[in-house]
Amino acid sequence: MRSLIDILDLSKDEIASLIRTADDIIQNPEKYAEKCHGKKLATLFFEPSTRTRLSFEAAMYELGGHVIGFSEAASSSASKGESIADTVRVVSCYADIIAMRHPKEGAPLVASMKSGVPVINAGDGGHNHPTQTLADLLTIHREKGRFSDLTVGLCGDLKFGRTVHSLISALSRYENVRFVLISPEELVLPDYIKEDVLQRGGFSFYETEDLEEVMPELDILYMTRVQRERFFNEADYIRLKDSYILTPEKLLTAKQDLAILHPLPRVGEIAGSVDDDPRACYFKQALYGKYMRMALILMLLEVS
Ligand code: NCD
Numbered sequence: 001m002r003s004l005i006d007i008l009d010l011s012k013d014e015i016a017s018l019i020r021t022a023d024d025i026i027q028n029p030e031k032y033a034e035k036c037h038g039k040k041l042a043t044l045f046f047e048p049s050t051r052t053r054l055s056f057e058a059a060m061y062e063l064g065g066h067v068i069g070f071s072e073a074a075s076s077s078a079s080k081g082e083s084i085a086d087t088v089r090v091v092s093c094y095a096d097i098i099a100m101r102h103p104k105e106g107a108p109l110v111a112s113m114k115s116g117v118p119v120i121n122a123g124d125g126g127h128n129h130p131t132q133t134l135a136d137l138l139t140i141h142r143e144k145g146r147f148s149d150l151t152v153g154l155c156g157d158l159k160f161g162r163t164v165h166s167l168i169s170a171l172s173r174y175e176n177v178r179f180v181l182i183s184p185e186e187l188v189l190p191d192y193i194k195e196d197v198l199q200r201g202g203f204s205f206y207e208t209e210d211l212e213e214v215m216p217e218l219d220i221l222y223m224t225r226v227q228r229e230r231f232f233n234e235a236d237y238i239r240l241k242d243s244y245i246l247t248p249e250k251l252l253t254a255k256q257d258l259a260i261l262h263p264l265p266r267v268g269e270i271a272g273s274v275d276d277d278p279r280a281c282y283f284k285q286a287l288y289g290k291y292m293r294m295a296l297i298l299m300l301l302e303v304s
Contacts, residue, residue, distance in 0.1 A: 003112035007130040021295035036065030042095035043069030059293035092116035126160040135289030148175040155182040156224035179205040
């Protein structure tokens, strides 16, 4: 039995296979409509979510399965003091697979060690978010046809942005990827990722506060919101929240085939007037997340 806690739990071959399955689901959705007949997904969301939870739910319904679960800690026994270990032991009796989001880093890992069914990390604190990365990878693959030879700009809250952490891990296995890290000084990428992933892997990376300076070089621009819920101090959040606002004017120097991604929700870091630009991929990206979650559920449930 396998879980997905970290994007590196999947080999490059398995990522390629998930992408092939997702592409096939997009082409032939009817082939998949009953694949998970009689199976149940439990969504245990101890932290708010729209896209991730609903796309897991939609994914399971489109595979012919059922969904049970909760969308806030207050409506679960966690509010009575139940441990994660006990919650997942119990939920394993009712569901075939679990998707868990939790504000504490490492909670889904603990859950996977106690669970009788596969656990998918649907975001743990400021740490990782592997299924968002699957959505990001399908988007990059469909836009660029490759993961190697790319200059990838990651912009915004690189400190707390878990989607950024997982995406860097995932892309660090491909050839000639250059990372451009664009953030205010207070929100730079954590040292453990710089040291363990980028420096150890011999990756070229460049840190800057200036998005416009690097715009002409980028093949991918991954925008993120400043993660208000992870700040200790509201005044710091207010000072930093509008550090970057992508507008059509700032895109004038960008490549014609730039792909603009954002895990969403956005809170001002991409102006609405960018949405009509053919380089804006973030709504497609949200749709692709559903197909990759379908492919992942099939893989973890070993449904062929
Ligand atoms: C992201 C998350 O939860 O980390 N959202 C998502 O899952 N699409 C990004 C965010 O909340 O900023």
